[in-house]
Amino acid sequence: MIFSTAGGNYLLKQSIWLTLAIALCFIFSTLSPRIWSMLSPFIYLLIVFFLFLLLFYPVGYPRRWFKFGEISIQPSEFTKLGTIMLLAYLLATRKKLEKYIDILVPLMIVAIPAGLIFMEPDLGAAQIFLPILILMLYWAGMPGIKIFIFFSPLISAITSFSIYIWLVYIVGLSVFLYWRKRLSDFVYGLISNPLAGLIMPLLWGALKSYQQKRIIAFLSPWLDPRGMSWQIIQSKIAIGSGKLFGKGFLSGTQKKLEFLPERHTDFIFSCIGEEFGLIGIIAVISLYIYLFYRLIILAKETKNRFSSLFVIGVFAWFSYQTFLNTGMTMGLLPITGVPLPFISYGGSSLLACFIAIGIILAISKSKLEY
């Protein structure tokens, strides 16, 4: 892994976390994965408890961290880990996943932490749970189409911003459902989708104004260059100005002169782009792709169902978060406050990722066992 400190003035702190993380990684890698299978419900409850606690913890707004003097811990990172564990445990025991009801329990498991995180508020971290859920369901055996239909109201909600697109979608969906000739699908689809579409405007109001602004900023960045779109524009400038080879280590002017906010956390990818250019970006992404590739191969080869699902869950987590982060720094996706795994400054993220890796290493050792 590259561990670039190009954006960091926080080198020292991160090194400490890193050391701790690697240590934990080693430790965990020696433990049998079955432990996690058994402990998962407890771990999950512990996490949820902490999340609850966080809501009443007076640290200021947004409420995402526990602060102990110099150290801050972000429980949402560990939540992802815990949730994946429990989901893997549950889905491992199910044989058949065909009905909508089968989705409900996993959905609940995901919805509770996601909801709590959303109330912090942290939309970025909360939304990651969805791809994790979908992918794990898919991997566990639920047919993709069913998943699609179940979650179709989400698509309805998104397209409801434009009445024309929404109508096209609804019509297309109806045709599709009719063609499938499954009554339950049909009924569900045609009730939930329009409902979702109509509720959407209400939900938009439930978003905090800065979240709304972020979405608007994403859609048309030059409306308010100094205000809401500042980050995206600066980030694009940083990346774009790196061109092929970048400006050189530590020479990024966007970073140096404080033009790019959050450059050591969420926008560290921009700094990589600025200082190392396209070469740097390709290098980093290649490394990520290699990691993800190894993960899914492992998931495929692992015989134990729990372990396999766990690996897929982690895969979903890492890959989606990476995609979100890199996309947002380039203006491809709206800004959401998710860090770049392993690279962004942040102790909790680092710890959680390395713990996950540790467990996965243990799994890989025992992949041929059932």
Next chain:
Amino acid sequence: MDENIKKFGIIRTVVLLSFILVIVYAIKLQIIEGKKYYRLSEENCIKKKYITAPRGNIFDRNNNKIADTRPGFYVSVIPAIVDENTLDEISHIFNIDKENIKEKIKIEKNPFMSVKIIHDIGFEQLSIIEEKREELEGVEVGVEPLRNYPYRDLTSHLLGYVGEVTSDELKKSNIYLIGDYIGRMGLEKEYDKILRGAYGIEYVEVDAKGREIGEVFEKRPISVTPGTDLYTTIDLALTESTAIFLKDYQRAGVVCLNPKNGEIFVLYSKPGFDPNVLVHGLNTEEWQKLNSAKNAPMYNRAIMSCYPCGSTFKPFVALAALDARMISKNRYFDSCRGVYFLNTRAFKCWHIHGRLPLIDAIVHSCDIYFYQLGRFIGIDTIVSRTKKIGFGRLANIDLPQEKSGLLPDRQWFEQRYGKSWTEGHIFNLSIGQGDLLVTPLQLACAYTLFINNGNIPTPHLIKGKRISFHKTNITNEAIEIVKQGLLGVVTFGTGVLARVENIEVCGKTGTAQNPHGEDHSLFVGYAPANDPQILVCVFVENAGHGGSVAAPIAGKIMRTFLQQTIKISKDTTVIRNYVQKN
């Protein structure tokens, strides 16, 4: 898990595609648009500072400064950094409408470039801004050279003034920056390109708040080219005297020049305005008031006022007749009995002159003589000569907004009055009334032909310009005869009040008929007769007969000027200022 293989495949493909998308987008940003972003990142942190060139000074012929620069404080903002609250604050401190400020900001395309929004702030306001520096992000104060006119309304029409460049002008040319001053009216406008010089550029590195961090060594600054000074032919002292002589009258225009080469000593129009006020900046209301004031202070009467020049036209009718060899100097017409009847219409003369030959008719300005002369030689003859002399055409002085007046010819009369235009119109033309329109400058230039054997120099305001003449081809004989008339006018004719002791003065009085009020008073004259040094044309609105108002003023001006050059004993009417300069 076998079905997992299929899923594996799908997942792998999806993820791979997503990240390929990321890379492709990166390529787009970095390679395809890389240059643009690089430039933006530079613009982020490298700020171009424009340094305004000091405008060239303007001097009179004796090297007195009639336009120079003084330092003034301006306020500028960086659009990308300044926010609504800051703008409100500024608008409050300076009592300026926020929308006006926003208008100016909108013009600048680069959001990181400073835009000057307010000029010439007072010291108190400067202190307030400096105090609140930290709160007012993106606001800067600087010093710039501002135009200063020490003689205010004395030279206002001659010099014009400078005003802020408009957005249309900015679009057309790239030598102007927002907040630049550009000449409007007068010499400032005519010679703007020379006077303004060229701005310099300095490069500074700034951080996200717009604070300057240091020089940028990779980019070499471009140094300022200061504006070029203008040395005019104007005589400031004489202009001051002229103003004093006119103090009892509200509206007037005066042109004084060197008849031998066209150098202009005085170009004065009353009422004037204070151009310093315009440099400081007027709001729309004040500007409207200035522009629509009753006496039209913005109007340069010397080159823009068009009116019938009255009897001052007569010498040219006489010239036309003599040049065309249609009469001799001894020609008589019907006696002047005060009234002349054309069919049933009565045409008056201002006096009963009896029977006169040509020269005397000029000296005593007999209208009836000229009615008959004009009719005798016909309109075509009149027009052909006077056109050559320059009536109805621009005199081509180096100032904008000059008017060319009107010389009505046969065609013009036909168009205006139909085929049935009458000799009555010729009558009026012969005595310089009716539809004829002339500016004081044109009149002054026309009279120079008497001094240069029929050649008229182009009037100009800048020293050292190549002098050009245009030939009228009027015969010398004709000129000499009429000159005798001009000498007689001042010696014992209608212009005796223009006399200067011990000097022979030539000239002609005129009274422009004004249907709306009192007639205008005119006089054109030059002296000394044998070697003219100065030619003066005085035009005073609503002042009655030329002989009574314009002539004595012209006389005083000529005396003032000649005492300087010929050094005659000083008269008590010579002004204090003038004495000091000597």
